[in-house]
Amino acid sequence: MSAEYTLEPEKWIERYADALFGYAYSRINRQDIAEDLVQDTFFSALKAKDTFLFNSSEKTWLVSILKRKIIDHYRKKSTQNELNVYDKDSKDGFMNHFFETEGRVDHWTDANAPHAWGKNFETGIESEEFYNILKNCLGKLPEKWAAVFTLKNMDDLDSEEICKELQIAPSNYWVMMHRAKLQLRECMQINWFEK
Amino acid sequence: MILIDKIMISCKQATYLHEKKKEGKLDGLERLGLWIHLLYCKFCSRFIKQVELIEAATRKFYKQEESLHLPAERKEALKKAFEETLNK
Numbered sequence: 001m002s003a004e005y006t007l008e009p010e011k012w013i014e015r016y017a018d019a020l021f022g023y024a025y026s027r028i029n030r031q032d033i034a035e036d037l038v039q040d041t042f043f044s045a046l047k048a049k050d051t052f053l054f055n056s057s058e059k060t061w062l063v064s065i066l067k068r069k070i071i072d073h074y075r076k077k078s079t080q081n082e083l084n085v086y087d088k089d090s091k092d093g094f095m096n097h098f099f100e101t102e103g104r105v106d107h108w109t110d111a112n113a114p115h116a117w118g119k120n121f122e123t124g125i126e127s128e129e130f131y132n133i134l135k136n137c138l139g140k141l142p143e144k145w146a147a148v149f150t151l152k153n154m155d156d157l158d159s160e161e162i163c164k165e166l167q168i169a170p171s172n173y174w175v176m177m178h179r180a181k182l183q184l185r186e187c188m189q190i191n192w193f194e195k
Numbered sequence: 196m197i198l199i200d201k202i203m204i205s206c207k208q209a210t211y212l213h214e215k216k217k218e219g220k221l222d223g224l225e226r227l228g229l230w231i232h233l234l235y236c237k238f239c240s241r242f243i244k245q246v247e248l249i250e251a252a253t254r255k256f257y258k259q260e261e262s263l264h265l266p267a268e269r270k271e272a273l274k275k276a277f278e279e280t281l282n283k
Contacts, residue, residue: 106205
């Protein structure tokens with residue numbers, strides 16, 4: 001016998017507001033935007049309640065609506081500044097921070113090559129403090145870079161799915177992911193591993 | 196000459212190609228170039244190891260969701276607005 005799923009909108013907020021907020025906030029890293037997306041989700045769900053197919057739980061259904069909203073939010077961000085990430089040439093200040101422009105061109109600069117982290121660098125990496133710093137560093141990435149990194153690592157999508165969702169070209173995806181990692185690693189080095 | 200150029204890649208290329216490698220998106224020459232580069236470049240090897248550590252930690256990050264709460268004030272306001280819509 002299969003379970004029967006029902007919708008009880010009058011109980012939604014009490015039951016799911018925190019869970020949906022947690023889901024959104026851990027992916028967006030902006031309190032105000034996460035709150036707005038949760039609010040939108042409840043109202044959209046109410047409007048769409050006739051499309052509920054009774055084949056999943058109420059919560060799963062609400063999360064799927066929120067998920068769409070998060071992706072739409074990312075997508076808006078990724079189309080706004082799309083052009084900026086295409087310039088891979090050497091006049092690129094971001095890349096010049098990490099890689100030489102003269103001599104051993106495109107090899108790590110002495111100043112900003114990855115440092116060896118201490119022997120016990122894995123200590124505490126699941127602590128709350130570590131996650132706060134990680135969240136901060138993710139929050140410092142341009143939103144479109146954070147979006148590809150987050151979709152990949154928290155939602156477990158592959159590059160093709162991410163390109164489709166964000167409507168970006170594969171080459172653009174790889175460039176953004178590369179940069180996200182360069183910046184994120186350095187930020188974590190400065191604020192956690194060498195603190 | 197051109198072949199050598201393709202195989203002797205820079206750190207910028209190596210860190211970029213590593214990303215694509217994880218999804219099996221490299222051609223033979225790129226794979227060879229990356230493999231050779233990582234044999235001698237301690238910075239890129241280090242970069243990859245460190246980034247993987249951060250990614251693994253990020254994947255566990257979702258656990259934190261459960262401890263987050265929508266601020267009480269916002270929740271109350273939302274409840275009120277939502278009930279009004281429900282009762283319309």
